[in-house]
Amino acid sequence: MTISKKKKILHIKNDCSKNILMDLIIEEPLNVYIQGEQHSVIMRTPGDENELIAGLCFVEGLVDSLSDFKYLNFYDEKTNTVNVWLSKKRYEYVTSLLKSKNAVKQSNSNIISEQITDFNQSNSNIISEQVGAFYQSSNIISEQIIHDFKIKSKNENNWKIKLDDLIALVNQLEKYQNIRKITKASHAAAIYDIKLELIDIKEDVKRHNAFDKVIGSVFMSEKINKAYLTILSSRVSYDLVQKACRAGISFILSISRPTSLAVEFAKKYNITLACLSKDNGLFLF
Secondary structure (H helix, E strand, O other): OOOEEEEEEEEEEOOEEEEEEEEEEOOEEEEEEEOOEEEEEEEEOOOOHHHHHHHHHHHOOOOOOHHHEEEEEEOOOOOOEEEEEEOHHHHHHHHHHHHHHHHHHHHHHHHHHHHHHOOOHHHHHHHHHHHHHHHHHOOOOOHHHHHHOOOOOOOOOOOOOOHHHHHHHHHHHHHHOHHHHHHOOOEEEEEEOOOOOEEEEEEEOOHHHHHHHHHHHHHHOOOHHHOOEEEEOOOOOHHHHHHHHHOOOOEEEEOOOOOHHHHHHHHHOOOEEEEEOOOOOEEEO
């Protein structure tokens, strides 16, 4: 698995310039097929493909448990394809959900896939815009899916934590970011249990992917019922709050500030939302 490419660039400082090699993070398309039909095209950093798609299927409500998968298979770096087959019972249950999502996305998916394959400089901006809109549509989670998933009680009524401990967790995030150490360009998402023990952390060029990857990893290890707090290296948008709610996460702590809609959704779902302040404190929303 290759997560970066060396590119020759020009470094300019003061009145001097020189050519240097820089490691740039890779962004490649991943074709996702469910029951043999194309579901989406996701631009991502290579690695943790099964976790990414498991997380996406989980937060979209296509699966509630590992038994809902018949199998989940990432082929290789050449085809960049993940095939998902749901169990017969689960597929029958979510058929209408899949059809509603495909109705929104299917008209664009083949065009995007072909354009990415034939990628060249002249159409790069067009592809970027289409993929962005295409990917965004795949992250819409219905209210019914969120409320249908039953979250186990985490006995959080008496949960207390010191401010310094929370800030320490955020400051420790970068030490787990191996991709960022090389490229300085990845987002990270970490999930902790109620005792603030790290369950897992994942990285990706896109913040949604990083969160889907770590949710998928925790889901596949059957520890999703232990997920309590997440730390995100990015800003928090409303759809990340929805993903957190679906995963049963009660506390979101981010480095950047959330959007106004994210704050409204966090309040609606009874999720504590906070971010760092410049004075080594926290903003609590």
